[in-house]
Amino acid sequence: MIPSFNKLKDIAHNCSTLVDLLQCRSGDRPNKEAFIFLQDGENEEITLTYQELGRRSRAIAAQLQSMGMVGERALLLYPPGLDFLAAFFGCLYAGVVAVPAYPPHNQRNTPRIQAIIADAQAAIALTTSTLLPKVQSLLGEKNYTEILQWLTTDSLEQGIESSWQAPYIDRDSLAFLQYTSGSTGTPKGVMLSHSNLLHNAVVTYKFMEHSPNSKFVSWLPVYHDMGLIGGILQPLYGGFPCILLSPSSFLQRPYRWLRAISHYQGTTSGGPNFAYELCINKITPEQRATLDLSSWSVAFNGAEPIRQDTLKQFATTFAECGFRPEAFYPCYGMAEATLMVSGVAKKTLPRCKTVDKTALSQNQVCESTANQDSQIFVSCGYSIPEQQIVIAHPENCTRCQPNEVGEIWVASPSVGKGYWHRTLETEEIFCAYLKDTGEGPFLRTGDLGFLDNGELFITGRAKDLIIIRGRNLYPQDIELTAERSHPSLRLGSCAAFAVEVDNEERLVVVQELEFRAKPNGDEVITALRQAIAEEHEIQVYAVILIKPGTIPKTSSGKIQRRATKAAFLANNLDAVASNITGSAEVAVKENRLQRQVLLSLAPNESQPLLETYIQEQVARVLSIPLHEVHTEQAFSSFGLDSLKAFELQNRIENNLEITITVADFFAGLSARSLSTKIL
Template identity: 45%
Template sequence: MNQISSHGQATPTTLVTCLQHWAESRPDAMAFDFLPSHGEAAADTITYAQLHSRVVSSGEGLKALLPPGERIVLMFPAGTSFLHALLACFYAGVIAVPVVTPHHRRSLPRLSRVLTDSGARHLLTTQATLNRRRELLDGLVDQPHWLTIESLEVAGSGWSPVTNNTRIAFIQYTSGSTGEPKGVVLSHENLISNISLIASARVSGNSHRLVCWLPAFHDWGLIGFLLHALYSGTPCTFMDPLSFLERPLRWLEAISRTRATFSGGPNFAYQRCIRSIPPEDRLHLDLSCWESALVGAEPVYADTLREFAEAFAVSGFRSSAFVPCYGLAENTLWVSGTIEQTEPTLLHLDTRQLREHRVVPVRGEEPGTTLVGCGRVVRNHHVLIVDPDTLLQCQPDRVGEVWVSGPSVAQGYWRNQRNSQQAFDAYLADTNQGPYLRTGDLGFMHDGQVFITGRLKDLLIIAGRNFYPQDIERSIETCHPDIRPGHCAAFSVESDRQEHLVVMQEVALGRRPDLDAFIGSIQMAIMQGHGLSAGAILAVRPGTIPLTSSGKIRRSACRDLFWSRQPAPLALWQNASLQTGFGAGR
């Protein structure tokens, strides 16, 4: 601790020194408690002193085994053991690579790619996880050296961390492409920069508490909640994401019971609560404590915010608690978001003009598209809206690509110079101002707030999860003998304020398949390969799918075909929840 914050407390240079501070100043205070699936009582509670002791012991064990800078994959179930292991890596100067624990053989190729790309030769987990998953993990082509967190304990260890703010803290792999996984490299300086902004933006007060159901191995759950809680010395209650997905009421019950002030999730999480929690259960909740209800990670819809506020007003929820925000892993996490107990900013725009990337406000009673503002850009960071083709800054009334600069911008992609240069080393064409991070997101600035309109790239965000269309398309190619390889388009469409996957697949030349079996095979391939249900699947004639001059799929043009219903498909399967496109009114 060598700097003084605006709160009169020393600002840590790393999260390990932050843990040391809290272990000394409030050793017996609860740091984290992990809720079991029933969500009624704490199953795994840990104090700052207990966490510190475990981190030092395991960190010394790692120091004895691995040199600083060595990569190690962390594969942990939901619970405090993951945080313990991550901080032990920070302590030892070892670069952590968090991954989701695989449950099926179809998950192994991604794990293998992460191991290969990161160069990690060791994988750290719990003994119980290794016992349960060993037979499955034996399917990895290149077997890592297995370590368990229990085996790393070193008794009587002193305090001697191998870390500083310029070292790499961990590599966050994007949800990504089968061809080339991209690992976002984050330093301790990146983490402290971004987390300090989140902590300082909270509503002032001394009784803060966090509740989190988001995955701990991804940026929002890990940085926005767990590491944020550690940095600020705020108690954090968290749960397995499946616990929320199985019964969304558990999330709101945890907020009500612990009197949490800070929690959140993607738009779909609020939709799940609206649809699955009956009025009689809402009467038993007290959400008046909830000061900051973050909404992000996917498009934020004004109707969702309004419906949630109306549905849970009886529970004491206030719509002024909503905090729409924008961020991405390449900027550590947070880019914009305003926590000031005011109603979300809504902007009603001319839909036709918006499709042409023009920002033209219209009166609320007129037909149009309502966008939710994602708050102001965080302190010490800068956002530009840039034409992605000319690399010139856009006029204020035009939509362009969001570019970001500041201390939270990551170091680049691990061992991926080409993509790092494209994404992290952007300069304006006329002034040579830069470097900036190219986010790949489209948006604009209005009255100082960031508004996001879409994605420059074809990344699909469905139910809060990211999917690359080429992954889905590739998984379909061999699912049926009458598939025409290389002529499949996966894209998303919006219906009922949710994104739905649509797949358009050409039938092979000269083939006349059983179309029910053809579509059924595609459904099965998508479910088995990605755990995802399509909103619609179209079997189309050869030559239907538009291609670029170089033979690439024009997915946006395929989306236009879907909306126009022309040409008619050979066969269509459409989920009842998708009320637009072929076979229905738009």
């Protein structure tokens, strides 16, 4: 059963802001470790006590105040680690609005950062001394020195914290802007107040039944809501420690995540569904033998569709490690609602519901006992306290009947104030009213679902958003990249969508050829795959080139993505050429080339040996025939995505005892050029 709740008057011991909360923690447990960062993902610890976090935050705040930044927006560009935490709280301590963002690591990432700077009207950017030159170089135009001031927070004057002045803020003050994973050109900043953050913190604490004895383990990126609100602010509110490792540490070697839970006896940890899939597929029996997961009582799963098969396979695979299936904690949330919207009852097996697909296509929920023509949905649990969830018709904005699918609308103290400087979109998304009852205002989530005995089930998206491995991808961004990838492709005639393959969402691109164009199909498909991999770091599962004028469109000329998807699944597209990535393992000889062997050979012998080794690794990781991997063909032309790049990096680094970066794989490198670089 969900724990009972009284009125939530005890928010953070009557603290009205996050500044009050950190001050409280610094006072009542000054020397207790608040955060531990594993630099190598395993053993190299950097720790931060509540007192030290408070001191560093005040130092940064004092510097910001001396620069006249009170009330301004500050962009936070940090690598994984503890520097970000001090900078984030430093902004709050100064009365500055924090704007967390992922630091660009190549030119492809910079447009989003530039768009955020412009939208937030940021006055200053905070970063580290090491990262500053790279970030400024990548941002390019005018080096942003005329637009932004820059502050490296790891090189402040000693003792500056003594000049800090408490800011004039209260519970309704804007704390930070959480930029959503929106279209590249139009990122939207959700305005979250101290009240929003504290309300979500207290209900999450009670819903997940946390205690001072809890321990959080997180690899989630802190510039996203799940990583920041869940992995940083929840442990701070609860006064229990959090062990952090970087997303790349996890992606390179998923074993590190579960090893951290085992070693530190973590109680709460999780991520999107794909994280559990990675552990199932990548952690060996020998590694499982070293794990003790008996302490793990909240294994949350959210941010993308939750698969029943994944839950079953993970529970079976890691039962020998002490993992209990009732530890699974499916949940639902979004940045616009701070984070958590619903969650299951702790220590109960997740409830699943099998529904008839035909009825579902008509937005009706009819329970089914048949295996065929049915779909299984995993419950995302019950609404958090002091919140109302309604299921509404997306078009006419009236309440749906029971057993009817509609858009999920939410009213809660956790719902943000709206989108920064976007009045019309705020009115549309955050201020919805039911036309039949006049109830509101509600947040329109854009997600479709239904309620069953008080439990929320998510069935899909009202719009065409693609969610793969927890990443939100906007189809219009993918389509623009695709149609520009080759001159034989027709503009405005592309559809990108996701399909489920082996319990995983995969990207499909259907693209019309230009009239009278007669290109080499393989050449066009390779160019399209490479462009999407380099621009978006995602692998295209299937590319279908079709005859001009045959893609489904509305009478006004808009692409009908859902109709195109239906035609793809029914094999009814008028295809000229196509390529679908193999999902089965390709037989490639396992070659563990050692660095000592390379060094012992003459250059004319080592180069071809290394090239062959790299070709074998690419073929193995991407499940493609070895003969298709040519020595001078760019890795990105195979549709290499960031997850596969991490796996490839890990294989080569471990065998050759060298260091390469994931960015190298998206910079046009081939087996030959990488071999030359290594040698």
